[in-house]
Amino acid sequence: MAAGSSIDALGQFELHPVLGALGESLRFSQSPMMMIVAAIVVLAFLYVGMRPAAVVPGRLQSAAEMCYDFIYNMAVDTIGPEGRAFFPFVFTLFFFILVGNYLGLLPFSFAFTSHIAVTLALALMVFCLSIIVSLKVQGAKFFAHFMPAGAPKALAPLLIPIEILSFLSRPVSLSIRLFANMVAGHVMFDMFAAFTIMLAGLGFFGDIIAVGPVVINIALMALELLVGALQAYVFAILTCIYLREAVAH
Amino acid sequence: MARAVMYDNIRRAGTLLASSALALPLMAMVAPGARAEGMPQLDFGNPYVIGQVIWGAGIFLVLYFLLSRSALPKVEKVLSLRRQTIETDLGIAHKAKTRADEAVADLHEARRKALADAQANVDKVVEEARLAAARQTEEMNARLATEIQDAETRIAQARGQALASVREISTTTAETLILQLSGIAAPADFVTAKVGSAAAARGL
Numbered sequence: 001m002a003a004g005s006s007i008d009a010l011g012q013f014e015l016h017p018v019l020g021a022l023g024e025s026l027r028f029s030q031s032p033m034m035m036i037v038a039a040i041v042v043l044a045f046l047y048v049g050m051r052p053a054a055v056v057p058g059r060l061q062s063a064a065e066m067c068y069d070f071i072y073n074m075a076v077d078t079i080g081p082e083g084r085a086f087f088p089f090v091f092t093l094f095f096f097i098l099v100g101n102y103l104g105l106l107p108f109s110f111a112f113t114s115h116i117a118v119t120l121a122l123a124l125m126v127f128c129l130s131i132i133v134s135l136k137v138q139g140a141k142f143f144a145h146f147m148p149a150g151a152p153k154a155l156a157p158l159l160i161p162i163e164i165l166s167f168l169s170r171p172v173s174l175s176i177r178l179f180a181n182m183v184a185g186h187v188m189f190d191m192f193a194a195f196t197i198m199l200a201g202l203g204f205f206g207d208i209i210a211v212g213p214v215v216i217n218i219a220l221m222a223l224e225l226l227v228g229a230l231q232a233y234v235f236a237i238l239t240c241i242y243l244r245e246a247v248a249h
Numbered sequence: 250m251a252r253a254v255m256y257d258n259i260r261r262a263g264t265l266l267a268s269s270a271l272a273l274p275l276m277a278m279v280a281p282g283a284r285a286e287g288m289p290q291l292d293f294g295n296p297y298v299i300g301q302v303i304w305g306a307g308i309f310l311v312l313y314f315l316l317s318r319s320a321l322p323k324v325e326k327v328l329s330l331r332r333q334t335i336e337t338d339l340g341i342a343h344k345a346k347t348r349a350d351e352a353v354a355d356l357h358e359a360r361r362k363a364l365a366d367a368q369a370n371v372d373k374v375v376e377e378a379r380l381a382a383a384r385q386t387e388e389m390n391a392r393l394a395t396e397i398q399d400a401e402t403r404i405a406q407a408r409g410q411a412l413a414s415v416r417e418i419s420t421t422t423a424e425t426l427i428l429q430l431s432g433i434a435a436p437a438d439f440v441t442a443k444v445g446s447a448a449a450a451r452g453l
Contacts, residue, residue, distance in 0.1 A: 014289040015297035027300025035305050039312040046320040053327045055334050061327075068324045088317030096309060112301065115290045121302045122309075183290070 007198075009190040013114055013183070031112040038099040038112075067095070071236070078240035082247040086240075089129070093122065094236035101182060101228030105221065113231075114182040116175060123175035126239045133246035145245075174238055178231050185224045192217045415453055419444045 015029035023029070049064030057065060071091045075083035083090075097113055104111020112118050134142040146163040147156055192213035199210035292298060420441050427435040 008287075010287045010289060015295060015301065017297065027296050028304065029297040029301055031297070031301035032304030032308060035301075035308040039308050039315075042312065043315055043320060046316070046324065050320070050323050050327060053323070053330075055327075055331050057327075064324060065328060068321065068328070088313065088321055091321060092309065092313040092316050096312060112305070115298070115301065117290065117293075117298050117302050118305055121305060125309075179290070 007191060007194040009187045009194070012110075012186060012190055015115075030110040031115060031118065034100065034103050034110045034112050035096075038096060038103055041099050041103070042095045071095075074237060075240055078237065079244045079247060083240065083243070086243050090236050090239055093126070093239060094232050097122070097178065097235055098229060098232035101232060102225070104182065104186065105224055105228065111182050111186060113178055114186055116179045119175040119179040120171065122178075122235070123171035126174065126242060127171040130239075130242040130246045133243060137247050170238075170242065174235065178235055181227050181231050185220065185227055188220055189217060189224075192220065412453055416441075416444055416448055419448065 015031055017023040017028060018030055018033050019026075019028055045060075045067075046064050049060040052058060052061055054061060068091070071094055072084075072087055075087040075090045077083075079086060100113045101111060103109050104114065131142075146160050146167070148159060148163065151159055195213040196210045196217075199206045199213070202209075289295070290298070420437075423440050423444055424435055424437065427433065427440070
C-alpha cells in the first residue's frame with residue numbers, strides 16, 4: 001500500500017495464485033475464487049431465501065422475490081414480451097456483477113470487476129449475444145440498421161461507418177465503464193488509507209489529521225455501495241436495451 | 250408455437266454464447282502487447298489474467314445453468330402459486346359476494362313483498378272496519394229513526410190527549426173563575442160553548 005513515501009494503489013489489483021501449487025498450475029487466482037464466492041452467495045441467497053416457499057413470505061424470501069421481480073420487470077419492460085427468454089441471462093449478469101462489486105468492498109477481498117479482462121469478456125458476451133439474436137430474428141435486415149432511416153443516401157458513405165463504429169464501441173464502453181468505476185473506487189480507498197498510515201507516522205498532530213482520510217474512506221464506502229449497485233444496473237439495463245434492438249422486427 | 254421455438258433457440262444460443270464468449274482470447278483484442286507500468290489489469294503476459302477469464306466463463310456458465318434451471322424456476326413456482334392462491338381466493342370472494350348480493354336482493358324482495366302484503370292486509374282490515382262502522386251507523390240511524398218516529402208518535406198521542414183535555418180544563422177553570430169572581434155559577438153549556446169558540450180561534 002504505502003511503501004516508504006510512495007503509494008502503490010494499483011498493487012491491490014495484482015493477481016496471485018491461491019490454493020498453492022494446484023492454483024498455480026490451474027491458473028487459479030483470487031479473482032476466480034471471488035467469482036465462485038459471488039456465485040455461491042447468489043445461489044445461497046435464492047436457495048435459502050426460497051426454502052420456506054411460503055405463500056406469505058418472510059423477510060429473506062421477500063428479498064429474493066423482490067430481486068426476481070426487479071430483474072424480471074426490467075427484462076420484460078425493456079425488451080418486451082421476448083424479454084422472458086433472456087431473463088435468466090440478465091439475472092445472472094446483474095447479480096454476478098453486483099455481488100462481485102460488493103465482495104470487493106470487504107477487507108482482504110478482491111473485486112474481479114476491477115479487471116478489464118473480466119468486464120470486457122462480459123461485455124463481449126452481451127455484444128455477441130445481441131448480434132446472434134439480431135441475425136436470428138431480423139436476418140439480413142439487421143445490417144440495414146447501419147443506415148439510419150430517412151437519411152439521404154448521399155450521406156451513406158459517411159453515416160454507415162459512423163454507425164458501425166458506434167455499434168462496435170458498445171462492448172468497449174460497456175466494459176470500460178464498469179472497470180473504470182471499480183478501479184477508481186478501489187484506488188481512492190487505497191490512497192486515503194495510505195494517507196492515514198503516512199500521516200500517523202508524523203507524530204501527535206499527524207495522528208489527529210489522520211482521522212480525516214478515515215472519515216473520507218467511510219464516506220467513500222457509502223459512495224462505492226451506490227456505485228456498485230448502479231454499475232451492475234447500468235450493465236444489465238444496457239444489455240436489455242441491446243437485446244430489445246436485437247428482437248425488434 | 251413457432252415463436253416459442255424461436256425463443257427456445259435464442260435461449261440456447263445465449264447459453265452457448267455464455268460458455269464460449271468468455272473464453273475468447275480477449276486480451277489480444279484489448280491491447281496487444283500493452284504492458285502498462287503499474288496496471289496489473291493490463292499485464293496480459295500474466296497467465297492469471299487470461300486464466301481468470303477462462304475460469305470466469307466456466308463459473309458464469311455454471312451460475313447461469315443453476316439459476317435458469319433450478320433457482321429461478323423455484324422462485325417462479327412460488328410466485329405463480331401465490332398468484333394462483335390469490336386468484337382462487339379472489340374467485341371465492343367474488344362468488345361469496347355474488348351470493349351475498351343475491352341474498353340481499355332476495356331479502357329486499359321479501360321485504361318489499363311482506364310490506365305489500367302487510368299494506369294489503371291493513372287496507373283490507375281498514376275497509377272491513379269502515380264497512381262495519383258504516384253498517385253499525387246505518388243500523389243505529391235506522392234504530393234512532395224508529396225510536397224518533399215512536400217518540401214522535403208518542404208525543405203526538407200525548408199532545409192529542411193533552412189537547413183533548415185542554416177544553417175540559419179550560420171549561421172547568423173558566424167556571425171556577427166565574428164563580429169565584431162573580432159568585433154566580435155560569436151555565437155549563439154557555440161556558441163550554443165560549444171555551445170551545447176561543448179554542449177554535451187559537452187552533453186548539
